[in-house]
Amino acid sequence: MNKEETIIALATPNGIGAIGVIRLSGPDALMIANRVFKGKDLTKQESHTIHFGQIVDGDIILDEVLVSLFIAPRSYTRENVVEISCHGSNYIIESIIKLLIKNGARSAKPGEFTLRAFLNGQLDLSQAEAVADLIASNSKASQQVAMQQLRGGFSNQLQTLRDQLVQFASLVELELDFSEEDVEFANRSQLKQLIHDITKLIGRLIQSFELGNVIKNGVNTVIAGRPNAGKSTLLNTLLNEDRAIVSHIPGTTRDTIEEVLNINGINFRLIDTAGIREATDAIEQMGVERTMEKISQSALLIYLFDASTITIEELNNDLESLQKPGITILVVANKADLLNSEFEMPNLPAGRQGAEWQKLENSAFELPQSAFVSISAKEKRHIDELKLKIYTSAVKHQLDADETLVTNVRHLEALQKTESALIRLLNGIDSQVTSDFLAMDIKQALHYLGEITGAVTTDDLLDNIFSKFCIGK
Numbered sequence: 001m002n003k004e005e006t007i008i009a010l011a012t013p014n015g016i017g018a019i020g021v022i023r024l025s026g027p028d029a030l031m032i033a034n035r036v037f038k039g040k041d042l043t044k045q046e047s048h049t050i051h052f053g054q055i056v057d058g059d060i061i062l063d064e065v066l067v068s069l070f071i072a073p074r075s076y077t078r079e080n081v082v083e084i085s086c087h088g089s090n091y092i093i094e095s096i097i098k099l100l101i102k103n104g105a106r107s108a109k110p111g112e113f114t115l116r117a118f119l120n121g122q123l124d125l126s127q128a129e130a131v132a133d134l135i136a137s138n139s140k141a142s143q144q145v146a147m148q149q150l151r152g153g154f155s156n157q158l159q160t161l162r163d164q165l166v167q168f169a170s171l172v173e174l175e176l177d178f179s180e181e182d183v184e185f186a187n188r189s190q191l192k193q194l195i196h197d198i199t200k201l202i203g204r205l206i207q208s209f210e211l212g213n214v215i216k217n218g219v220n221t222v223i224a225g226r227p228n229a230g231k232s233t234l235l236n237t238l239l240n241e242d243r244a245i246v247s248h249i250p251g252t253t254r255d256t257i258e259e260v261l262n263i264n265g266i267n268f269r270l271i272d273t274a275g276i277r278e279a280t281d282a283i284e285q286m287g288v289e290r291t292m293e294k295i296s297q298s299a300l301l302i303y304l305f306d307a308s309t310i311t312i313e314e315l316n317n318d319l320e321s322l323q324k325p326g327i328t329i330l331v332v333a334n335k336a337d338l339l340n341s342e343f344e345m346p347n348l349p350a351g352r353q354g355a356e357w358q359k360l361e362n363s364a365f366e367l368p369q370s371a372f373v374s375i376s377a378k379e380k381r382h383i384d385e386l387k388l389k390i391y392t393s394a395v396k397h398q399l400d401a402d403e404t405l406v407t408n409v410r411h412l413e414a415l416q417k418t419e420s421a422l423i424r425l426l427n428g429i430d431s432q433v434t435s436d437f438l439a440m441d442i443k444q445a446l447h448y449l450g451e452i453t454g455a456v457t458t459d460d461l462l463d464n465i466f467s468k469f470c471i472g473k
Contacts, residue, residue, distance in 0.1 A: 003079075003116065006032055008100050009108035009472035010093060017088035022096055023472060024105055025113055029080040030069065032104045036096075037067060042082070047071035055086065057099050063092045077113055078120035111469025115462065118454060124155050125454025125465070129408055132469050133216065140265035141215045145405050154404050154411075155453055157205075161198050162449050168194065169442040192429050199422045202415050205404065209412045212405035214299075214394045218260070218267035221390070222294050224322065225304035226314075230334040234304060234377040235259065235272040238387070263391045271298070300328050300393055307333035307374065328393045330371055332386060337376040410465075414448045421445040 006026025012019070024033060034042040038061075039053020049069050055062045068083040075081040086092055101107065111132075118128045130149035137143040148154075168191050223231045238261050257272040271294050295301055303322060305315060322329065373389055375382040406412055425441040450456035 003119070006105045007108035007112055007116075008097060008105040009113070010097065011083065011472040012088075014090075015088075016090060019085050020088045020093045022084040022086065022093065022100070023108075023113065024082040024084075024100065025075070025077045025079050025108075025116060026105070027080060028104055029082045030071070032100055033067060033082040033084065035103045036099050037065075039067075042067065042069060045069055047074050055084070055096050055099070057095070062095050062099070063087055065096075073120075076122065077116040078122045079116060108471060109466075110471050111466030111473060114469060114473055115466045118462075124152075125457065126155050126158075126408075126411065126452050127152060128454075129410075129465060130154075131473065133407065135470065135473065139215070139218075139262055139267045142265075142267075144265075145212065145215050145407055148404070149407075154406075157201070157404055158449055158453055161201065162446060162453075162455070164194055164198070165442055165446055165449075169439065169446065188429055192426065195422050195426050195429075199419060199426075202419050202422070205406050206412065206415050206419065208404070209406040211395060212407035215266060215405065216407040218269050219300050219394045220271070220294075220298040221261075221268045221300040221302060222271045222273060222298040223302045223304060224273050224295055226306070226310075226318070229304045229306045230377045231272050231304050232257075234302075234332075234334065234375075235270055237377045237380055237383055238270065263387050264395075266391060266394060268300070268390060268394075295322060295327070296324060298327060300330070300390065302330050302332055302390070304332045304334050306335050308335050308338040330373065330386075330389055330393060333372070333374040334377050336374050336381060337379045411452050414451045418445050418448040421448065 004027060006024060006028040008022065008024050011021040011023040030043050036055050036057065037051075037053050038056045040051050042051065045051060047070055051067045051069070053065065053067065055065050063086045066085040068085070070076070070081040070083075072078055072080050084096065086096055097107075114123070114128050114131050117123045118125060123131070127150055130146050133146035134143065134150055137146050223234060225231055235257065239259055259270050261268045261270050273294055274290065301322060301324075303319065305318070319329070319331065371389075373382060373386050375386055377383070406415065421441050421444040425438060425445065428438050428441060447456055451461075
């Protein structure tokens with residue numbers, strides 16, 4: 001990338017709208033914009049000012065615009081930045097961009113504005129990635145996490161760890177210069193305590209990825225059960241709209257139906273599936289196979305059963321067959337409105353009425369009592385309780401706006417490698433290895449931490465990260 005070039009792109013989405021914002025960044029941004037702007041001399045104006053005028057191509061007026069100036073280093077990229085707010089006609093936008101390119105700008109690549117901000121020291125790499133996460137955020141929780149990282153919460157924690165390790169690394173390196181004299185500048189007990197503290201913090205960050213990934217990407221949630229259990233009715237009730245066809249005829253749902261439900265800022269991608277039973281035709285068989293495929297790909301399974309007809313044997317057989325590694329299961333008894341009382345289940349043997357169905361003992365399948373709930377999807381009873389259980393299945397504790405969560409797989413892998421290097425370092429201290437081996441492990445840990453913030457980068461890494469950005473950001 002040649003930072004001496006001035007780049008240009010549309011910063012607002014493509015399509016007709018009230019306005020479009022065209023962004024220029026680079027050393028010649030002011031001069032290039034000034035060549036086509038009829039109004040004040042932009043090169044003589046102060047930073048963070050807005051000016052009304054016209055964009056002209058010779059004698060032709062293309063549009064009346066507002067031009068915003070951000071003079072280096074007081075800009076997003078720490079370069080001269082000009083933003084032209086014009087009318088949202090595709091023709092006008094394309095004409096202005098072509099005109100500015102003719103006057104010396106070049107089209108920006110995906111993420112090139114943010115890449116320049118990173119290379120110019122405005123953002124570190126984890127903050128730059130948070131920009132993309134912020135743009136893609138589709139819930140309150142994902143927006144909060146991205147904003148916390150953009151403001152440097154994650155970076156500040158990592159920088160503190162690196163600074164502490166660098167201090168000890170320098171002392172260990174100093175020992176190598178005096179190796180013939182057999183002296184220790186780095187206190188091994190203090191170093192060991194520091195490694196324990198850092199490893200503990202990194203462990204918490206690694207564990208936070210499970211929740212961070214849920215917040216960033218949402219939760220795949222499958223509603224499954226036997227035909228006529230009320231799956232489509234439950235989907236419609238949760239969404240508060242008639243999204244799925246509801247019928248008393250078993251097997252009405254042949255294919256999956258997917259919708260998004262937001263609970264307390266977390267997105268759950270609800271998938272209504274075909275009823276699980278021995279299929280009566282080829283199409284239904286395909287639906288059942290697709291149901292099992294969706295279950296295997298889900299993080300949360302809502303197993304719904306008809307409390308007025310199911311037997312204990314059928315219930316246990318279903319749960320045993322649906323149990324998959326890594327999937328949380330909620331067992332939901334539906335159609336409580338058809339029972340004599342809300343929790344009475346006439347099909348259960350004597351002694352298993354009332355709330356006793358929640359305490360089914362089955363050696364093949366065990367679930368905590370908190371995984372069970374009784375509802376009436378048709379009458380909308382206990383739906384709020386079910387939503388709370390859905391939410392708590394993904395979010396185990398109250399979210400803190402200042403809490404640092406790992407949401408990026410690249411960061412997770414770097415933290416795991418850092419943790420492995422630190423464990424080797426602890427083993428080396430316990431084994432009383434020489435300073436040169438300790439120095440190698442410290443350098444490795446510093447390298448992996450540096451990969452997260454961008455203190456250590458490669459062209460391939462940067463290309464991979466910024467190529468996923470939208471053009472204009």
